[in-house]
Structures are given as C-alpha cells and as structure tokens.
Amino acid sequence: MELVEEKLGEHHLDEKHVVDVVVRFAGDSGDGMQLTGSAFTQVTALYGNDLSTFPDFPAEIRAPVGATFGVSAFQIYFGAEDVTTPGDEVDVLVAMNPAALVTNITSLVDGGLVIVDSGAFTAKNLHKAKYESNPLEDGSLDPFRVLDIDISKQVLAAVEPFGLGHKDGLRCKNMWTLGLVIWLFDRDRKPTIESLEQKFASKPEIAKANVAALNAGHAYGETAELPVGIHLYKIPKAHVPAGTYRNMTGATALAWGLIAGGELADIDLLFASYPITPASNLLHELANRKEFRINTFQAEDEIAAVCAAVGASFAGTLGVTSSAGPGIALKSEGIALAAATELPLVIVNTQRGGPSTGLPTKTEQSDFNIALYGRHGDAPMPVLAAATPCDCFEVAIEAVRLATKYMTPVMLLSDGYLANASEPWKIPDVSTLQDFPVNFHDEAEGFKPSLRNDETLARVWAKPGTPGLEHRLGGIERSYDSGDISYDPENHQRMTDLRQAKIAGISSDIPLQEVVLGETTGKLAVVGWGSTFGAIHQAVKRARLEGLEVSHIQVRYLSPLPPNLGNLLAGFDTVLVPEMNTGQFINLLRAEYLIEAEGLSKVSGQPFKIGEILAAIHKEYELMGENP
Amino acid sequence: MSEMIPTLTLKDFATDQEIRWCPGCGDYAILKTMQKLMPGLEQTKENQVFVSGIGCSSRFPYYMNTYGFHTIHGRAPALATGIKLANPELNVWVITGDGDGFSIGGNHMMHVLRRNVDVQLLLFNNEIYGLTKGQYSPTSAVGTRSPSSPQGSVDLPLAPCELALGAGATFVARSIDTEAKHLSGVVKLADEHRGASFVEILQNCPIYSDGIFENVKNKKLAADFKVEVEHGKPLVFGKERNKGIQLDSQALKLKVVELSETVSEAKLLVHDENNKVLAQMLSTMSGPDFPVAVGLIYRQDKASYVDDSQKQAAEVRKNGISLQELLNSGYTWIVE
Numbered sequence: 001m002e003l004v005e006e007k008l009g010e011h012h013l014d015e016k017h018v019v020d021v022v023v024r025f026a027g028d029s030g031d032g033m034q035l036t037g038s039a040f041t042q043v044t045a046l047y048g049n050d051l052s053t054f055p056d057f058p059a060e061i062r063a064p065v066g067a068t069f070g071v072s073a074f075q076i077y078f079g080a081e082d083v084t085t086p087g088d089e090v091d092v093l094v095a096m097n098p099a100a101l102v103t104n105i106t107s108l109v110d111g112g113l114v115i116v117d118s119g120a121f122t123a124k125n126l127h128k129a130k131y132e133s134n135p136l137e138d139g140s141l142d143p144f145r146v147l148d149i150d151i152s153k154q155v156l157a158a159v160e161p162f163g164l165g166h167k168d169g170l171r172c173k174n175m176w177t178l179g180l181v182i183w184l185f186d187r188d189r190k191p192t193i194e195s196l197e198q199k200f201a202s203k204p205e206i207a208k209a210n211v212a213a214l215n216a217g218h219a220y221g222e223t224a225e226l227p228v229g230i231h232l233y234k235i236p237k238a239h240v241p242a243g244t245y246r247n248m249t250g251a252t253a254l255a256w257g258l259i260a261g262g263e264l265a266d267i268d269l270l271f272a273s274y275p276i277t278p279a280s281n282l283l284h285e286l287a288n289r290k291e292f293r294i295n296t297f298q299a300e301d302e303i304a305a306v307c308a309a310v311g312a313s314f315a316g317t318l319g320v321t322s323s324a325g326p327g328i329a330l331k332s333e334g335i336a337l338a339a340a341t342e343l344p345l346v347i348v349n350t351q352r353g354g355p356s357t358g359l360p361t362k363t364e365q366s367d368f369n370i371a372l373y374g375r376h377g378d379a380p381m382p383v384l385a386a387a388t389p390c391d392c393f394e395v396a397i398e399a400v401r402l403a404t405k406y407m408t409p410v411m412l413l414s415d416g417y418l419a420n421a422s423e424p425w426k427i428p429d430v431s432t433l434q435d436f437p438v439n440f441h442d443e444a445e446g447f448k449p450s451l452r453n454d455e456t457l458a459r460v461w462a463k464p465g466t467p468g469l470e471h472r473l474g475g476i477e478r479s480y481d482s483g484d485i486s487y488d489p490e491n492h493q494r495m496t497d498l499r500q501a502k503i504a505g506i507s508s509d510i511p512l513q514e515v516v517l518g519e520t521t522g523k524l525a526v527v528g529w530g531s532t533f534g535a536i537h538q539a540v541k542r543a544r545l546e547g548l549e550v551s552h553i554q555v556r557y558l559s560p561l562p563p564n565l566g567n568l569l570a571g572f573d574t575v576l577v578p579e580m581n582t583g584q585f586i587n588l589l590r591a592e593y594l595i596e597a598e599g600l601s602k603v604s605g606q607p608f609k610i611g612e613i614l615a616a617i618h619k620e621y622e623l624m625g626e627n628p
Numbered sequence: 629m630s631e632m633i634p635t636l637t638l639k640d641f642a643t644d645q646e647i648r649w650c651p652g653c654g655d656y657a658i659l660k661t662m663q664k665l666m667p668g669l670e671q672t673k674e675n676q677v678f679v680s681g682i683g684c685s686s687r688f689p690y691y692m693n694t695y696g697f698h699t700i701h702g703r704a705p706a707l708a709t710g711i712k713l714a715n716p717e718l719n720v721w722v723i724t725g726d727g728d729g730f731s732i733g734g735n736h737m738m739h740v741l742r743r744n745v746d747v748q749l750l751l752f753n754n755e756i757y758g759l760t761k762g763q764y765s766p767t768s769a770v771g772t773r774s775p776s777s778p779q780g781s782v783d784l785p786l787a788p789c790e791l792a793l794g795a796g797a798t799f800v801a802r803s804i805d806t807e808a809k810h811l812s813g814v815v816k817l818a819d820e821h822r823g824a825s826f827v828e829i830l831q832n833c834p835i836y837s838d839g840i841f842e843n844v845k846n847k848k849l850a851a852d853f854k855v856e857v858e859h860g861k862p863l864v865f866g867k868e869r870n871k872g873i874q875l876d877s878q879a880l881k882l883k884v885v886e887l888s889e890t891v892s893e894a895k896l897l898v899h900d901e902n903n904k905v906l907a908q909m910l911s912t913m914s915g916p917d918f919p920v921a922v923g924l925i926y927r928q929d930k931a932s933y934v935d936d937s938q939k940q941a942a943e944v945r946k947n948g949i950s951l952q953e954l955l956n957s958g959y960t961w962i963v964e
Contacts, residue, residue, distance in 0.1 A: 046961050191959065246960045256954065263951055270713055290941045291948040297713055297937075300739040304706035307699070307736075311679070311710025314697050315718065319710060337700050427960065430952045464695035464711070464718050467674040472643070472690050474698030475682075484645060485690065 001576075001600045005088075006615040008542075011111055012079075012091045018233050020049075020079020022087030023181065026104045027096030029063050029070045032174040037074025039178055039195065043187040044078045045247045045424055048237030051078035052534060053422045054086035054607070059277070059361045066128040068099045080236040084388070084534035086421065088609040092184070094177055096120060096151075098129035105141075113145045113230060115180065117173065119152030145229050149220070151176055158216035159209040168206070172213035179217025186234050189214055241426060248425040250389035250418035251281035254348060257396025258320055259292045260430070264397060265404050266437040270312035272297040272305040273322045277360040278416040279350035282322050302327040306334030306347070313343040314473065316440060316463030318404060322348040324416075325367050326356065332375055335409050339379040339499065341473045342459040344403035344410075348396075351415040353605045362605025363417035365530050368584035371411045372559050378496050380503040382406070383559040385413040387533035390425045392418060395556065401436045406506060407458040413558070415580070417607045418531045444468025450483030456509075457502040506560050513562035518544060518551030521571035524620055527597075529555045529585055532578050532608055539613035550617055558585070566593040576600060576620050578613055598623075636667040643693045649684060654805030654831035655752060659691055661808045662815070666694070669819055671719040678721045679708045681728040684759050685752035685831070688723040702733025705740035708747045712934050719819070720747040726767040727757045730788060734766075742796040743933035744823040750815070751788055751826065752805075754833040755840055762836035774836070789911035792826040793904065793926060799825035800907060800926040804845060805832060810856070810922065817924055823932045830920075844920050855919040857910060862896040865919050872896035873919075882909050884918060901927045 012021050023040070027033045034055050041053050056073040063070025077087035089109040095101035097120040108114060121136055135141055136148050155176045159169045175196070182189045193211050200207035221232070262269040271294055273283045287296040299305035302323055309319025323331060328349050338345040351367045353359025371383045382402050386395040395412060403410040441447065441460040449471040451460045462469040471483065479486035480494050515525075516533075517540050528536045533554050540552040551572070555565065569575055569589070577586040578600040586599040600616045602608055641663040649655045666676065676694035680686035682701035689696030695718075699707050704722045712720050722740075729737050729751050740747065756774070757763040763776040767788065771780040792800050799821040803811040811829065818825035830841045843853035855865035855873065863873035864887070875897050876883045885891050900906055907926035914920060949957070 042959055046959065048961070048963065240963055242963050244956065244960050244962050246955075246958060256951075259954070260951055268714070270710060272710060289954070290944045292951070292954070295713060295937065295941055297709070299706065299709075300735055303703060304709075304736055304739065307703040307706035308710030308713065310699075311697070311707035312714040313710075314707070315677075315711040315714035317714035319714075333700050334703065341697075427955045430950075430955065463715075464677050465675055465715060467672075470674060470694050470696075472692075472696035472698065474690070474696075475700055476698065 001598050001616055001619060003600065003602050003612055004615045004619070005609055006611040006618070008088055008611045008614070010089070011109055013113065013233070014111060018235055019081060020077065020083065021091045021185070021233065021235065022075065022077045022089065023092040023094070024073055024075040024090040024104060024107065025094045025177075026071055026073040026100035027094075027174070028065055028099065029058060029060065029072045030065065031072070031096045032171070033072045033074050033096070036174040036178045037076060039192045040181060041076055041247055041422060042191050042195070043182060043189065044076065044185070045245070046191055047187050049078040049080065049235060050083040050238035050240060051076055051424060052083045052086050054417065055420045057361055059359075066097055066099055066125045068103050068129055071100050071103045073100070073104060078235070080238050082238070083423075084537045085607070085610060088611050092181070094181065096173065096177070098125045098131055098135070101135060102129045102131060108144060110143050111145065113147065114141060115147045115149070115177070117151035117177070118148040119150040145227065147227065147230055154216060154220065155213050158212050162205050162209040162212065164205070164209050169209070172210050175210045175213040176217035179214040179219075180221050183218045183221030184232060186232055189218060240424070243426040245424045245426055247422050248390050248393075249281075249420060249422040250386065250392045250414055251350075251420065252285055253390055253392035253425065254386070254396050254412075254414060254419075255282050255285035255289065257393040258286070258346070258400065259289060259294055260393070260433065261397040261400025262293050262318065264433055264435040265318065265400055266435070267293070267404065268317040269294040269320055270297060270309060270317050271295070271320045271322070272299050272308035272312070274299050274302045274305045274327060276302075276324050276327045278352055278419050279322050279324045279327070279348070281419060282348060282350070302330035303334060306331035306345075309345055310334055310338050310343060313338065313345055314341075314464070316461070316465070318344055318346065318400065320346040320348070322350070324350050324352045324360070325354040325358065325370070328367060328370055329374070335381070336375045336377060336379045337475050338409040339375065339381055340475050342407045343473075344407055344461070346399045346403050347409060347411045349411055349413050350419045351413060353603070359605045361416065363415045363531065363607060364580050364603055364605065365413075365415060365532070366581035366584065366603065367413065368558070368579075368581060371413055372588070378500065380500055380559070381408055382410045382503060382506055382557070383413065384410065384556055385530040385558055386418055387530060387554050387556065389418055389421050389423050391533075393425075397433070402506060404438045405436060405458060406456055406502060407461060408503065413530055415531050440466070441469065442466050447471075448483050449473060450478065450481060457498060457505060504560055507563045510557050510560075510562060513553065513555065513565045513568055515568070516552040516554050517541060519549070520551070520568065522549040522551055523573045523624065524548070524550045524576060524617065525553050525569060525572040525574075526550060526576045526578065526613065526617065527553045527555065527569070527589070528578055529558060532580065535608040535610050535613050536578060538610040539617060542610070542614055543617045548617065548621060561592065569593055569595055574598065574620055574624060576616055578602070578608055578616065580608070636673060638663045638667070640673065641666045641693050643691055645690050647691055648687065650835050652834035653684070654754065654833070655685060655688070657806045657808065658750075658752065658811065658829060658831065659688065661811050662692065665812050665815060669719070669816070675718050676721070677711060677718050678723060679704045679711065680723040681733055682759070683725040683728045683757070685723055685725040686728060702728050702731070703736060704728070705733065705736040705747075705749065709740055709743070709745050712745055712747060713937060716746070716934050716938060722747055722749040724749065724751055726751065726753045726755060726765045726788070730786060730791065731766045738791075738795040741792055741824050741826060744796070744798050744930050746823055746932045746934055748815070748818045748825045749827065751828045752831040753788060753828050754831045754837050755785075756833050756837040758833050758836055787912050788828045789826070789925060790908060793908055793911060797826045797926070798823040798928045798930045800911065801826070801924045802828045802830070802911070802920070802922045804830045804841070804922060806845060814924060821927065823930060843915050844922070853915050853919055854922050857899045857921050857923040857925060859899055859901040859924065862893045862898050864893060864896060882913065882918065901925070904928070
C-alpha cells in the first residue's frame with residue numbers, strides 16, 4: 001500500500017485544556033541540542049508526564065557550522081495521557097539557526113509556536129541554509145506563532161560576570177533556551193542545575209555560567225512581554241500505575257536486561273563487540289557495568305567479536321555479541337558455528353538503514369530477513385524483536401533464557417530508533433523476576449557431548465575444566481549418537497531435522513500471541529513487530545475512537561512464531577502489516593498462514609508517523625467497501 | 629598423607645578417532661610430541677583446551693583427548709581469546725596453519741599477539757594449502773607451481789616469525805616437525821610463557837610441498853643449514869661447528885663467518901632472547917646463504933590482556949552494587 005500521511009490536525013496548544021505537547025529542539029551539531037533535550041526530558045519525567053523522546057542526529061560528528069546536514073534535533077512528546085511515540089507534528093519548534101529552521105519547519109503544525117535565536121539569522125547563516133530572504137522578515141512564518149529573541153545577545157549578557165570569552169559564552173545558548181522552555185511548561189529547573197553542577201564540577205565557572213544562562217532564560221519567560229498567544233502552559237500529570245519510575249533509552253534497557261538475564265541464569269556473560277553505529281551505546285553501557293557478572297571485549301573486528309563470544313560460550317560463560325546490519329553480515333559464519341555446535345549465543349542487532357553503509361544513524365527494520373534466513377546451510381535460530389525502549393529489558397532477559405535453555409544462538413532485533421528513544425520505565429522489583437538457572441553437566445559417567453534433553457532437545461553444556469568430560473566440538477557434522485565427526489548421509493539428515501525440530505519446539509515455550517488493543521476478531525488487524533509499536537498503537541486507538549473495528553497485534557517472537565498467531569489472524573477480514581522495510585515480515589505471514597495481507601512500507605530512515613498508519617487503516621476500510 | 633595422583637601417559641591424551649592425515653604427514657610427528665609432552669605439563673588434563681581453525685593442521689584437536697574446538701577458517705585466535713576471557717584458568721592452545729593463520733586469519737593472529745593473550749599458538753607451516761588440494765599459500769616461495777598458479781606464484785611470501793615480532797609478540801620460537809626433542813623443549817617454554825607464545829613449526833607436506841625443508845631436516849645437511857639459537861650462547865653452526873654468525877655493524881646486517889684462529893667463538897654474536905632487533909634479523913635468515921634459526925628467538929615479559937582485563941573487573945567489583953540498586957540508580961521519581 002502506498003504510504004500516505006493523514007495530518008492528525010491535533011492542535012494541542014489550542015485545546016481548551018492542553019493535555020499533551022510535542023516539542024522539537026533543533027540546532028547545529030555543536031549547539032548541544034541532545035543535551036538540552038535530555039535535560040528537558042528529565043524535568044518532564046519528574047514533573048509526572050508520560051513521555052516519549054526521539055533524538056535525530058546527523059552522521060557527521062562535527063559538520064560545518066550552520067550547514068543543513070549538520071542539524072541535530074531532539075523531539076519529545078509529553079502529556080497526561082499514554083504517550084507511545086515522539087509525535088507526528090510538532091507544537092513547539094526551537095530553531096537555533098536558519099539551517100535548523102529550514103529543515104524542521106515543515107514538521108510544525110499550523111498555529112504552532114516557533115522559538116528562534118534571531119541573533120543567529122545572519123546573512124552568512126541564511127545563505128548556508130539557502131534562504132533567499134530572511135524568514136523572520138518575509139512573512140513565511142505567518143502561519144505560526146513566532147517568538148524571535150536575540151538569544152545570543154541575551155546569553156552573553158547573562159554570562160558576562162563569569163569572564164567567559166565570546167565563543168564559550170555562546171556555548172551557553174542551549175541552557176538559556178532550555179530555561180525558557182522549562183518556564184513555558186512550568187517545570188522545575190532544579191534537577192538541571194544539579195546536573196550542570198555535577199557535569200562541570202571541575203570547571204565551576206562554566207557551571208555557574210550555564211546555570212546563569214538557564215536562570216536568565218527562565219526569567220525572560222516570567223518577565224518579558226510576550227506576543228499574544230504565547231503564555232505558560234500547565235499540563236496535567238499522567239495517570240500511571242503507582243511505583244518508582246525512571247527514564248530509559250532502549251540501549252540502556254537492553255544492556256540492563258542482559259545483566260539481569262545473566263543473574264537469572266546464574267551465569268557470567270562476555271559481551272564481545274566491535275564499534276558500529278547505532279549499536280555502540282550497548283558496548284559503552286556494559287563496559288561501564290563490570291561490577292556485575294559481565295566482562296566486555298572490544299574485538300578487532302565483527303568476526304572476532306562473534307567468535308570470542310562463541311569461544312566464551314564453549315568455556316561456560318554466555319557469549320553475547322552486538323552489531324548493526326553490515327556487522328551482522330560479517331558475523332554470519334560465526335553464528336552458524338554456534339548453531340552447528342549447539343552453543344548458546346545472543347546476537348543483538350540494532351538495525352539501521354541499509355544496504356551497505358546505508359544510513360548509519362537512521363532507523364529501519366530491514367534486517368528481518370538476515371535475522372531469519374541469513375546463514376549458510378539450514379541453521380534456524382530464534383529471533384525476538386523489542387517493541388519499545390523499555391521492552392528491550394524484558395526481551396534481553398528472554399533472549400538469555402532461550403539461548404541457555406535451548407543451547408542455541410538467539411538474535412534480538414532492536415533498531416536505531418529504539419536504541420536512542422526514551423520513555424519512563426516503572427522499575428521492576430528484581431525479586432519478582434522468574435529465574436532460569438543454567439545446569440552445567442558434571443557427571444563423567446556415560447558422558448558424551450551429544451547427550452541431550454528429551455524434552456527441549458537441547459544438548460548438554462559441559463564446560464572445559466570439568467574432569468572427565470574432555471570432549472571435542474566442531475563445525476563438521478557430528479554423529480547424533482556419539483557427537484564425533486560423521487559424514488554419514490542419514491546422520492546429516494537426522495541432525496538437520498533435529499536442529500529444525502529443536503527451534504520449532506520453542507513455540508510451545510513462549511506466550512500465546514495477545515492482542516494489544518481491540519477485539520480478538522474483527523474487520524482489520526494491524527500487525528507489527530519491533531519499534532513500530534508506538535505509532536500503530538496510537539493509530540489504532542484513534543481509529544477505534546472513530547468507531548472502526550480495528551485491532552492491534554504486535555509480534556515479539558518472529559521465529560518461531562507464537563503457535564496461535566495463524567488462528568488469530570484468520571479471525572480478521574484483513575490484515576495490515578506496516579514495516580520499515582519493503583515487506584519482509586508480511587512475506588513470512590503469507591507463506592506461513594496463506595493469508596491475504598496488505599503491507600505498508602516505509603524506509604525513509606524515520607519511524608512511522610501515527611497519521612501514516614491511520615491513513616492506511618482508512619484506506620483498508622475503503623477497500624473493504626466500508627465507509628470509515 | 630598426600631593424595632595419590634595417577635600418572636598420565638601419552639595414551640591418556642590420544643582419542644579413539646581415526647587419524648585422517650596423509651601417510652608421512654609431518655602432523656603425525658607433532659601430534660605424538662604433543663601427546664607425549666602433555667602429562668609433564670603443569671596444567672591438568674581437564675584444563676587443556678585445543679582450538680583450531682580450518683585446514684589439515686586444524687584437525688589436530690580431534691586427536692587430543694583434552695577439551696577441543698575445531699572452529700571456522702582463520703578465527704581460532706578470536707575464539708581462544710573468548711575462551712581465555714571466560715576462564716583464565718584454562719590452558720589454551722591454538723593450532724593453525726600458514727593459510728589459516730596468516731591468510732584468512734591474519735587479522736586475528738596480529739591482534740591476539742599484540743594483546744598478548746595468554747595462549748600458545750602453534751603454526752604448522754608447510755607453505756601450501758593442503759586440504760583444498762595444493763594451492764600456494766601466503767608463505768609459499770615465489771614461483772611455486774600449484775593448481776592455482778600453473779605458471780608459478782608471483783606473490784611475495786611473508787615470514788611468520790617476522791610478522792609475529794612486528795605484531796608485538798612476546799614469545800617467538802621456531803622448530804621442526806620431526807625434531808621431537810627440540811620441538812618438545814620449545815613448546816614447553818611456550819607453555820610456561822605468560823602471554824601469547826608463537827611457535828612456527830616447519831612441517832613437511834609429503835603430497836604438495838614435499839622436501840621444501842629438506843636442508844634443515846636432513847640429518848646430513850641440517851647442521852650446515854640451521855642454527856640452534858640459545859640465550860647467552862654464541863651463534864655457532866656447521867657440521868664441524870666451524871661456522872658462526874657475526875654482526876656487520878657498518879652495514880647493520882648479519883654475516884656468516886668461518887671460525888679460524890683469528891675468528892674465535894668469542895667474536896660471534898651471542899644470542900640475546902630479549903633483543904628484538906636481533907630477533908628480527910635472526911627470524912628472517914634463510915638459505916642458502918644463511919642458516920635457518922631454530923629455538924627460542926625472542927622472549928619478553930609484558931602484561932597479558934586477560935590478566936589486566938580481570939584485574940580491572942576485580943577492581944570495579946570491590947564497589948559492587950546489586951541489580952536492584954542499578955535499576956534504582958540515577959534520577960527516579962515516585963508515582964503514588
């Protein structure tokens with residue numbers, strides 16, 4: 001189905017009671033927009049709103065100042081109701097220079113508020129952004145509420161007492177702006193002040209200057225006479241279950257999930273990885289968590305990373321490796337070795353735009369096929385997908401469970417959006433998590449490496465160092481009976497069948513597929529996997545408010561599929577499958593269940609918008625001859 | 629009362645697997661030497677792990693009754709690193725060949741050496757791809773005729789010991805497949821070395837490169853074509869022990885001299901296993917003008933990657949927190 005966006009037309013700022021808002025901070029790579037966004041997220045979370053964030057940064061580390069390709073943005077959707085996406089259209093756009101304005105203004109809803117630093121709208125910067133005339137003067141911003149302030153000038157005045165030079169003084173611009181936005185939404189700026197003091201503990205003058213800039217921005221909001229229609233908004237707190245909360249990005253949740261998985265399995269972990277965008281954050285986080293039963297190894301390349309992980313698993317420590325598309329391709333042979341030797345291994349694939357280098361900092365779901373099929377020989381393995389940043393925690397635990405219980409490699413699919421996006425997380429009570437301790441084989445009597453559990457078909461895990469269990473493993477086909485090398489034709493058939501049956505059997509050890517929202521039968525099911533969760537959820541919610549019979553199904557277990565999925569899908573007249581690829585999951589659904597399904601593909605490097613999925617739902621209804 | 633520890637013999641390290649090397653292959657001799665050596669090593673049998681890649685030599689683990697892992701082409705050093713990181717108590721051996729170790733696996737070889745991971749790497753160098761039926765390898769001499777180089781190979785070969793030194797190896801030695809006593813001695817030193825130990829074993833392939841090491845293997849010729857290097861001893865060789873190695877300090881290169889009344893042993897170079905420059909010169913000596921150096925060419929004590937990695941982790945664990953504390957760390961808020 002063609003990708004069309006229906007504007008949701010939600011003018012949040014114009015509601016009688018403003019309950020939710022989308023804010024986008026955009027500026028030059030060096031303007032500190034990610035830091036500003038994170039700081040605003042923190043105060044918003046503490047305020048009690050539900051929220052979802054999305055950092056959108058360029059691949060260039062330091063693009064030339066003022067260039068459109070160097071614009072870095074951070075979007076946050078927050079409010080009183082359940083928020084599961086960073087928002088389609090922006091209500092408040094902060095643009096620190098002309099390049100940030102020109103690249104982001106199309107996302108601002110009509111009547112939305114744009115805050116600009118007029119001090120940065122110099123002839124040079126306008127030229128770099130390819131503006132023929134100054135948008136602050138030529139009327140092109142008339143559809144919006146505009147707050148143009150010479151922030152540069154304001155900041156320099158605010159930080160003057162601290163003796164910073166012109167350049168360092170201007171670096172506090174982001175904090176001035178943050179102060180203003182904090183005022184606009186009535187948040188508490190104390191946590192930001194504390195973080196600044198902590199961050200610049202060794203440079204107290206810089207800390208003071210930043211705090212002064214923050215306070216000055218806040219004071220500006222309080223005291224300046226603002227244009228008509230621009231005023232303070234008080235947004236009600238969200239109604240969420242009681243508990244202790246924190247803000248979580250997908251990468252951190254995944255890292256902590258692996259640590260938790262290791263504890264629940266009562267086993268050490270070796271995380272072996274090679275830096276690659278957008279997967280590196282996982283390596284960084286875990287390298288900093290060696291107080292737990294985990295060690296990290298930055299290998300010389302992707303192949304060495306997976307091989308070190310397989311080596312660790314052979315030695316009785318769970319090997320985990322991580323990468324994005326190109327690196328996953330390189331790891332393929334090592335993953336197949338784990339499948340052939342029946343050793344546990346967790347592979348985390350933080351997907352990005354492909355093929356080849358593709359779009360390293362942008363998100364995509366186009367590694368579904370390589371996850372399911374990208375190995376030589378018949379080498380099936382479980383594949384799981386995380387749906388939200390917080391879901392990464394649970395899915396990582398599940399990947400560890402399946403890998404160790406079934407002695408198999410497991411691929412966990414995340415993506416660039418999930419890794420960097422954040423949302424509030426209700427911190428679980430660790431004591432309530434179900435453990436699954438690993439049992440290493442230590443009985444020498446009757447031992448052979450081919451011994452397996454009758455029920456799970458998992459091979460025994462006998463680790464080197466155990467007396468009497470000396471044995472050899474290898475990539476050459478092994479005898480079903482003895483575990484020794486075997487070139488016997490019938491044995492290869494038997495072993496291939498066994499590997500297939502072992503993975504297929506996991507379907508009885510995973511939860512039945514549930515419906516996230518809506519009835520279990522009906523006219524239309526929107527079926528997603530991975531990070532499309534938030535947008536599908538909001539679109540289905542809105543469609544149901546219109547009275548449409550639509551349900552939302554989000555599949556976590558991509559291989560093997562939940563045993564009831566076929567029957568569940570058969571209960572709907574039509575199935576719509578939105579994916580950030582050209583239709584990889586839908587092919588599996590069609591092949592597996594012989595169902596009619598309509599795909600919705602988006603591969604722009606950006607997550608789905610709610611309005612895009614809502615438009616597809618309406619179109620499906622039309623095609624069914626129903627009036628939406 | 630001390631506990632009786634049964635003495636193990638060569639047989640305890642042999643497996644019941646049918647050995648599938650060609651008759652006359654140098655690998656048999658190496659296997660025998662290793663099986664014989666094992667009972668005398670410090671580490672227990674259950675702590676010995678043999679890891680290999682792909683190739684004729686990489687079948688080795690199947691024939692050693694220890695823990696073993698026959699992995700994928702060229703990657704054994706990476707797997708060995710993972711094994712060692714997982715359990716530093718294990719004594720890990722990497723068995724590799726010239727194609728496995730220096731062609732497809734060159735990168736991993738370089739990094740396992742420069743990290744100084746505490747493993748022993750035994751390179752069976754026969755200067756040919758045996759298992760794929762005789763193509764020339766990265767150590768084959770220029771002009772090697774093979775199925776993939778019918779007019780003779782034009783690739784310049786690499787010198788494994790020289791490359792190992794360049795990669796920062798802290799232990800570099802060379803020996804010969806059938807010289808059981810010498811090989812056994814060198815491997816024992818490799819085993820004792822804390823860090824990555826690299827041993828090049830000149831190994832004859834009777835099918836595809838038969839006789840390439842004849843000069844250093846043949847009892848009649850060897851004395852004139854190889855020099856056994858020993859720390860603190862002058863570099864003397866020759867049937868009559870009448871030849872030696874000197875340094876031409878003006879040209880900064882080695883030269884072979886005949887011992888005579890005017891050139892006594894005292895005027896020869898004395899081997900210093902801690903001297904990297906000397907090691908580089910010795911490792912590249914080759915016939916017919918120079919003897920091939922065998923023995924422990926270079927050794928240096930340096931921090932081992934696994935030791936330091938473990939130390940760092942142990943340091944951090946002193947201030948360990950619980951998983952629950954981790955989840956509750958940083959900015960949190962309570963919803964009632």
